Amino acid sequence: MSSTTSSTDLVIETRGLRKEFSGRSGTRVAVDDLDLAVPRGGVHGFLGPNGSGKTTTIRMLLGLARPTAGTMALFGTPVPDHLDDVIGRVGAVVESPKFSPTFSARQNLLLLARSVGVADTAVDEALDRVGLGNRAEDRFKSYSLGMKQRLAIAATLLKSPDLLILDEPTNGLDPAGIREIRELIRDLGEAGVTVLLSSHILAEVQQVCTSATIIGNGRMLTSGKVEDLLGRTSYRVRVGDPTAAAAVLEAAGMDVRIDTGSLDVGTDEPGARITRLLAEAGLFLSELTPVRADLETIFLELTADDRMGVATTSEVAR
Amino acid sequence: MxxxxxxxxxxxxxRAVVVLLVACVVLPLVLLAGYAWETRPLSDADIAQAEQMAAQDAAQPWVAQDIAACESDPEMYLGPDGVATECAEAITPRAEYYLYRNELELASLRTDVGAAAITILTGLLMLMGTTYAGHDWNTGSxxxxxxxxxxxLRLWAAKGAAVLLTGLVVGAVVLALFWGGAALLASSRDITASPGTWDDIWATQARGVLAIGVGGLLGYALTMLFRSTVATLSLMFGVAIAGSLIVVAILGDNAARWLLPTNFLAFVLGGFSYYDPSACVQAPDGSVSGGCESTLSAVDGGTMLAVVxxxxxxxxxxxxxxxxxx
Incomplete structure (x- = not known):
């Protein structure tokens, strides 16, 4: 995140946020001196291994847990003291969907809508938007996990939120359900809603988010635009004379490392520039492959000491 | 609002609340129906059967033996003023000895079945308050x-007000049905209440409605405290079973004053007599000649419940x- 972002542009801001839990085995620090800043607009990923403090941070922001220390603000308004002033602009799903199992989906949403003075018609609109309109009268307990997740998202839409906080929204969904939810999140982000997407699924954040914060052991490890986090692209180059090619590219200011029979070339410039430089030197490519670091690599490097329960791309694919 | x-x-x-509310209507009316059956007027068949049993017993040899013994020493059988001519009438079994049925009496209905109905309603409303709040915690909603x-606190107050209001309305409606039914029953049997009985009934009903509503609120408040239906029910069960034993163990003979049932009944009935050894009357020789009872007022009973x-x-x-x- 840009350090020049003014706090008035921030939808979520925490400073020195800390949460301790006391138990029989002593005090455990779940969140430690966390400075989180989420700018207005787009989808912001909140990434960390299981137990890294993501959900605790979200619960503190939403007034469900009290911070041990630090300050928090939503839309510039201090919370939890003035949470009531801004909660109408915030939709949230925290952990698993939580509704009365014996009530129908419609009854569950009606109670929530009426508690904040939202018209009953908004319930049907929200249910239709998440594709549950035809199952609105079914009891919540008869829903599949995917339907429950969609109902939870429908509940967040009742308030027409400016900020949507989603904690692991694709947990337990089948591939089609995951795609639906991701598309919905992207649509909301494009519609001007700021989305904070908490996830331990790296591919999800990389696919959906425009910016991300990575935390581990309750502390912030890095934050910024996904593009910036991923860093510059490198290329694998195969050419008949790697040594000569390396000299040409290095002379053009590129970082070159000779690997067995190929070159690893680091540059911010497009691949066509490499092609042209080598061709002008009479060297012709047999391979030019862009190699880009993914979020998984970045994440694994940052959380080397805190890597428990994280789902890597390959695990998710399984 | x-x-x-x-x-x-x-x-x-x-659904659980609806079931409990149905029970709130049905159980007191079942109690009233049971009381109506137990106090039903004697039929000709009942009287004929009693007369037959009296005649059978009167024919037993021990009756004649007892009458003869009485006539020989009437003072021993009938007291200092006994005379021999009264022995046969006093000892011979009569039909009314076999007719145990009480007549419907509104004053005793208030203190027995009426108090039981209020106690049951209070218990059911406590359960309702408990399951209502417990469901929210158990499901995470x-x-x-x-x-x-x-x-x-706004949410707490809204939920608490809903439970309290429901308890007050249910209590008022069900107790109105109960006493309306009792009045109809008494009227159908040409039984009139003694003076002041209906004033006592109205007062008991008003305090009962309050107790029922506040009972629901107490169940709700405890469950919001423990965040668990099971914990609240365990506490209620524990107080019902072990609470009295603990109070007795701590306070000994003076425990009755501080028992919840004593205070509850004192509040609902407008006063309740309980065993109190300090109130015993002693004869000149030091032996206990009577008393041993104190009356707890509605105010004192209500004060202790209010503190809880x-x-x-x-x-x-x-x-x-x-x-x-x-």
Missing amino acids: RLLRVELARLRWR MSNQLLFVPRR VVVAVALSVWATHRRDVP
Whole structure:
């Protein structure tokens, strides 16, 4: 995140946020001196291994847990003291969907809508938007996990939120359900809603988010635009004379490392520039492959000491 | 008011609550029906059967032997003023000895079955308050509600008001049905209440309605404190079973004054007599000649109950305000 972002542009801001839990085995620090800043607009990923403090941070922001220390603000308004002033602009799903199992989906949403003075018609609109309109009268307990997740998202839409906080929204969904939810999140982000997407699924954040914060052991490890986090692209180059090619590219200011029979070339410039430089030197490519670091690599490097329960791309694919 | 309406709808839509409310209507009426049956007027068949049994017993040899013994020493059988001519009438079995049935009496209906109905209603409303709040915690929907209404105490108050209001309305309606039925029953049997009986009944009904409503609130407050239906039910069960034993163990002979049932009945009935060794009357020779009872007033009983409720509500509100929500 840009350090020049003014706090008035921030939808979520925490400073020195800390949460301790006391138990029989002593005090455990779940969140430690966390400075989180989420700018207005787009989808912001909140990434960390299981137990890294993501959900605790979200619960503190939403007034469900009290911070041990630090300050928090939503839309510039201090919370939890003035949470009531801004909660109408915030939709949230925290952990698993939580509704009365014996009530129908419609009854569950009606109670929530009426508690904040939202018209009953908004319930049907929200249910239709998440594709549950035809199952609105079914009891919540008869829903599949995917339907429950969609109902939870429908509940967040009742308030027409400016900020949507989603904690692991694709947990337990089948591939089609995951795609639906991701598309919905992207649509909301494009519609001007700021989305904070908490996830331990790296591919999800990389696919959906425009910016991300990575935390581990309750502390912030890095934050910024996904593009910036991923860093510059490198290329694998195969050419008949790697040594000569390396000299040409290095002379053009590129970082070159000779690997067995190929070159690893680091540059911010497009691949066509490499092609042209080598061709002008009479060297012709047999391979030019862009190699880009993914979020998984970045994440694994940052959380080397805190890597428990994280789902890597390959695990998710399984 | 908006939140109160929401919580009343949530109550109404809970199946367990509906079942308990049905029980609230049915059980007191079953009690009344049972009392009506137990006090039903004697039929000709009942009287004929009693006369037959009396005649059979009168023919037994021991009756004649007892009459003869009485006539030889009437003072031993009939007291200092006994005379021999009264022995046969006093000893010979009569039909009324075999007719044990009491007549319907509104004054005793108030203190026996009426008090039982209020006790049952209070218990059912406590269960209703418990299951209503416990469901929100057990399903996790409480946190979802707080995402819409983050002011916890406002939510606590709305839910508590819904339970209290439901208890007051249910108590008023069911007790009105109960005493309306009792009045009809008495009228159908040409039984009139003794002077002041209906004043006592109205007063008991008013205090009963209050006890029922506050009982629901107490169940709700305890469950909001423990966040568990099981914990609250365990506490209620523990107080019902072990509470009296503990109070007796601590206070000994003076325990009755501080037992919850004593205070509850004193409040509901407008006074209740309990065993009190300090009130015993001693004869000149030092032996106990009577007394041993004190009467707890409705105010004193109500004060102790109010203290219990206020403490539970205060702890519940504090916990709701301070503790993290799972």
